[in-house]
Amino acid sequence: MQNTNENFSFKKYAWAQFKKNKIALVSLYLLFALIFIALFAPYIANDRPLYAKYEGNILYPAFASETRTDSIYNAKGDFVQVLQYDITDWRQLNLTSVVWAPIPYSAGSMDRYNRDYAAPSGEQRFKNSEGEIIDIPSKFRHKLGTDGIGRDLASGLIHGTRISLMVGLVSMGIASLIGIILGALAGFFGDTKLKMPRIKYHFTLFGIFMGLFYGFGQRKYVLSQAFSEGIGDGMIAMLISVGVVIGITMLFRLLSKAIQVEWLNKEVSVPMDTFVSRGIELLNSIPRLLLIITITAVVERSIWIVMIIIGITGWTGIARFTRAEFLRIRSLEFVQAAESLGYSSIRTIFKHALPNSLAPVFVSIAFGIASAILIESGLSFLGIGVPDDIVTWGSLLNLGRQNLEAWWLIIYPGMAIFITITIYNMIAEASRDALDPKLKS
């Protein structure tokens, strides 16, 4: 019925199929909600107010930079005090009017009146602007409780959302880049289709070797210098290195044209598929969690490094799907048409074949995000790899495990991890069904 429609497009069809799955649709909305929370985390949970009127001055502390320092004068022009935004306890100022963030606590800030695991519904203390210790007003109640050093759990969860989504995004970004490129090359060329003169083949291999030598061996000290100055500088230096590798490889390929000997110019095929498939097999045969744990044990503790490691160990699934899709697609008419028009392989792969093969890959990326989040929270749960001062869902759950009385530190972070993973899995499964009705089970 839909096929008769002139405006029929596969995207619309898939979206219609996806919408039929109500649970998946709810999951998608929940994902948008999570993204919203992650983007606006500093305004949802912050111990600086969103808006405050102090001695006649109107301030927007939550929107200002943390280290901002203001000298406050009252209406008569007399100096009152110096406010340094991040260390001021705004709750104890005598504010004439104020709008607090929905959760008036930051993720790392410690409430010293509610240390030692204040239960959500238990007794909580508060120091008011007169300096008296009273029962907590409902606005400042830690609605999900606190941990051993008085950090608010709700705020920790909100900021943990950021970390979780970022882990999924960054690590799967890296994994997709590697996986799609390798999978596409393996699937498109197979073992026989990439042909080049023998001399060019060997020159390319040699060029890659030389490229690695100049790009990474020679630049070793430049790279480590750049990374010690900051992750941004490091990335730029890394890009230059990659550029050097590509450039030198290209140079050697060009050079090979100069040599004209008949035997050397005989066409040989490059076993692209074998290279990639063996690589996938090798990486799959290593217990991934253990590999990640082992690597994080010998490198510096940093959330970025964890993300990168998860990414470079997680591309095999994506590569397998891309490869399978390319194997199917390369014999279709439009790819053959592109080839017979004389387009270069690169153009055919990336401009024509790739856009038509991304759908199943997308499913595998969505599953991959779920497993990346799972691995990161597992690592934080063990306290490995992720620095101690970063509040993540896994590290909160770990605090709960060490103190079973604080049930809120187990239930809430655990549910947050569980719900996020379920959302991604649901979306992945529903889009698989929508994109390929044959697979529907």
Next chain:
Amino acid sequence: MFKYALKRILTFIPMLIAISLLSFVISINAPGDPVERLSKAAGNEGSAEQQSGASKKIKQELRKKLGLDLPIFYLSITDLAASDTLYKVQDKYHKANLEALTHQSGNWQAVSDYYSSLLTLQKAHQQVDAKVIVANNPSLSLNSVNESANQFGFEIGSLLETSDKNIVALKFEKMNSLLEENIFLSDLETSLAKVKQTREGLFVNATKWKTYIPAISWYGSKNQYHLWLLGNGKDRKGLLRGDFGISYIDSQPIQDKIWQKVGISFSLSLISIFLAYLISIPIGIYSAYKKDSVADKGMSLVLFILYSMPSFFVGTLLLLQFANPDNLSWFPVSGIQDPTIFDPNWSLWMKLKHRIPFLILPIITYTYGSFAFLSRIMRIGMIDVVSQDYIRTARAKGLGEGKVILKHALRNSLLPIITVFAAIFPMAIGGSIIIEVIFSIPGMGVEVFNSILNYDYPMIITVFTLSGFLTMIGYLVADILYAVVDPRISYK
């Protein structure tokens, strides 16, 4: 069949080599100097002077025992400027510094001159005796002489470890001013001048172009990797013969510490994988058989939700609910036995009976991780098989439903579930770290967790390598099982 198995085993050899290479690369990149760690672990207490003589010798022996005086690998790819005898330098930080200096200058001869002049200076400095100086110049106090001398020694030490031009200049300045202020250090002046001269030589005689030409040097089988993997036929037996090196924590051989733990982890994961198969196959068959019924839909949803539950959350929840005096205190919280009652002379049965309450929660957590995954795969595989023609044929010829499902469909639907055995195996090994930590089971997982907290790299690497090898065995078993079950795979 035998031939097929043999062929599979042969293809695993490159994989094993690759895993061993990977673990070796990780292990040589571990931060810190193993010799320092080990000699610290051996517990050399005593005054600084006592240590310097005795511990230097101990350290040298250790270095030799660990094979750190050997080149790293069979061959090395460096540039023309790099020295192929650099590995003989003992100190890890000196080595790194010399490498960096060679990279800056491109002239290994100049670098080695600089290094030896620095060492001469260091030696000259060690001969400065504060007591003699004070005896000759009674106006000086022992403390201040010692302080300046130590300061000077510190500057030499840091020169040996830095290649940064600005820092080097700063250090030279400091040494100059120390010499000016303290006449009694004047013996060192000539050596210092020599150091400065050779330092300039680094750049005057620089042959930077050499660093742009790659060079390959071959070292033969006397290298660290060979020693680590295969041993040297004397005191080191090598990884393949069960010699995993020495733990940094207590200097004990790792193999003595680890075998029992491997047994615990391995049997727990095998039990749980077995249980997972036992539960998930009937569930999968049932929901595939009653496809689209309420029971199937409900079960699918539950399985899907279970599948998304992280096992560490489940484990902690189980502890919270069933091993917690506030709720239900049915099971012990941690460990696999109660040391106050447990008697190692008990019969196997008694031991087992004693341990069962300890093992129930961990096994549930373990099993649960793979069971949801397996049931889903089983269901999909069964649905696929049931719609095949030969099942319709079997029904058409009048076979009973039970026979159709259990005899004809089951065997083929087992195929996908067997292939995932290989996938579940590494999952069980990796997952065991988290589960063992939650329940404090003294297995390989807790061992690796503790060694990470204590920076015990040899142990981490050993566990990693062993798990890699075990995973490979898992793959092998899966492949052979597959060949047994699937008649379409030929053994030839």
